[in-house]
Amino acid sequence: MSSPVLEDFRVGVRDWCRVHVPVGWRVGQTGVSDAEFVGFQREWFQTLRSGGFAVPHWPREFGGGLTVAEQVVLYQELAAADAPRLVLAFVAVHHAASTLLAAGSEAQRVRHLPAILEGEVWCQGFSEPGAGSDLASLRTVARREGDDFVVSGQKVWASGAQYADWCLLLARTDPVAPKRKGISYLLMDMRSRGIDVRPIRQATGESHFCELFLDEVRIPVSQLVGAENAGWQVAQSTLGAERGLTMLELAERLGNAGLRWLVEECARPGPDGSRPVDDAVIADRLAQFETEIEGLRVLCRDVVQRYEAGRVGAADASVVKLFYSELLQRLTGFGAEVGGLSAQSVLRKPSSGGWESGAWVLDFVGSWEWTIPGGSSEIQRTIIGERGLGLPREPQ
Template identity: 45%
Template sequence: MEAGFLTDALERLRHDVRAWLEANAPRGWRESCTSHEAFLDMQRGWFAKLAEAGYAVPHWPAEWPGGGRSLAEQKVIYEELARADTPRLLLSFMSTYHAACTLFEWGSEAQQKQYIPRILEGEIWCQGFSEPNAGSDLAGVKTRAERQGDVYVVNGQKLWSTMGQFADKCLLLVRTSTEGAKQAGLTYLLLDLKTKGVTARPIHQIHGDEEFAELFLDNVEIPVEDRLGEEGQGWAVAQSTLSSERGLTLLELSARMRGALWRIGDLIRETGRENDVGILRDFGRLTTRVDATCALADQFLANRIAGVERVGDASLVKLSYSRTLREFTLLGLRLGGMDAQYHTPITFGGGMETGNWMADFMNSYAWTIAGGSDEVQRNIISERLLAMPREPKGWTLAGGAA
């Protein structure tokens, strides 16, 4: 009876979300987002609509509008957003997940009152973690912060900061000590990007977008009161940030890829390949891989809901998604022929299955790195799920350990 009641409640939610989207989902947004200005306007307007309807932050605590949703309810909402081909909330993603969830866990009452309402009003945050020599090895951060009275004076450079050129605030990981283990010397700060000494420079990507920025920090002063956790506790705070959105994003992305399979089907018909055995075989294989990725994402979420999630479950979904996305875009590129080889203007913020096949194909390679490279995911799966021996350390030609 209880399970049936829960199922009925979820179906009512699905019906409500679907009806709301039919009336409110943006129309023709892919065709209109041909400039960063149009992209920013669309993203801000769409987030405001979702926030007003209570669908923007279902993962937040119940005291916030639309918050307090169970994981099962969140799944329904994200599935319907993907089904309706609505814009992904790329501009506000770091704000509502990474920034908000870190503030909920580590922020003081004053910090939460100061920052959380502004996020719901549309304030944009970015993440200042990676550096030129500290990507996968996050503990290698070298951006230096020296405490001088009531402020930290920060110098250094951050790289691959998503939407950093458009952001108002930044989650900043800095080094305050070089003593002991690398992780022990890290501190976590909240940076106002309008502070003197901050320069944000967009990074132009191969497919034409500029999703990321590099941040240059030159004697930037950050008040001590804008520190999360204690000095030297930055590694623990950063782990909370990185785990804040794991899983649901992959579920949404997988659902969006399944929802875009019609683009491949249309191409097969448009190119007269309905009887091409090789193409039909590849399309069937792709469809199976997409379904398998969605099933992995569903199982991952079911494990989390049941409290039996294992370290490495998310890696299975991430690895399957990144590899399947490559196959998806490659098949589209093959079917598109010479026309697909030409560079055409991209849809800013359009995702990875836009039908602009060359841009989609090039962008798909980023997902074999973003959020942890395929190699890192394989190591996690082999060591944590399959209990295989850890990868041996390298050796020099002289026979000593590297």
């Protein structure tokens, strides 16, 4: 995959990171207020944008255009430089953009893609208290009144909704149709009347997720994505991004920062002077993690390349999402185990970091987030079996 042109690109990214990655950001972003977190994230997004690195996976005409090989190099170098993650813009640059590019109208793309580059923040209103993994059972209702849909219902696990300007919303527009046939996909302005956002405090002490309570929220019909009652098909673009394309960056961060910190943890002498890495069983586990991470990297690159070539399989993104989330869980759990009692006392981590921060107990608790949203591990295995391997569908 290496070439003189690609190596020149790597050198350029590495030099850029040396100048632009904020020094000491991990300490500065630990224990900060919401306002400090948002301000830092907005500034970092614009810094990346100025270098041409904020949306590398977008089409060139919208500010992206990097090849898959260049994206791999970019994420390798960002991880190696321990750069902050785009936490605040994550849903916007991945989920919202992939949906608009795949199924949005020209007016919707022109309206929102440039706005995302200017800092427009998005959240996702899919899951409900009774419709998580079985998303098609959602009960939020949107009834048509003239040029508007009037929406009422409840959403949960909406990441970053307390900061969002817009929301990707699924609602039932035909209550008598089969459950996957009567859903529409709407773009909801979070400043609309009738929206109540309530952050959910998590076990880690953060409030990353929110509940949304919608009471007669009016959404113009012009903000319908795709055809009315065809939102389930549109949602697959969003879920495909969540399960597939976003993993390219996450795999590099897990392999660079996550594995590096785990090796450092295992090489640190304990009170008696012994090092965990000198134990043959632990050394074998580290080698296993390194092998699995390299496999994840190869999977991610392959999926992105086939996605760009129009040859991605129906279950490919689910394979990547399942592999990443369970590997993340095993790696962070192992870090908490070998870290011993001292690992239990680290109870804060940087707000702009990833799921692997070296705060092993918090990382492990947070890793369970990945085996549930975007389709639980059980749902991913069902998709792989039915759509990837052609096995018979489970009985209803």
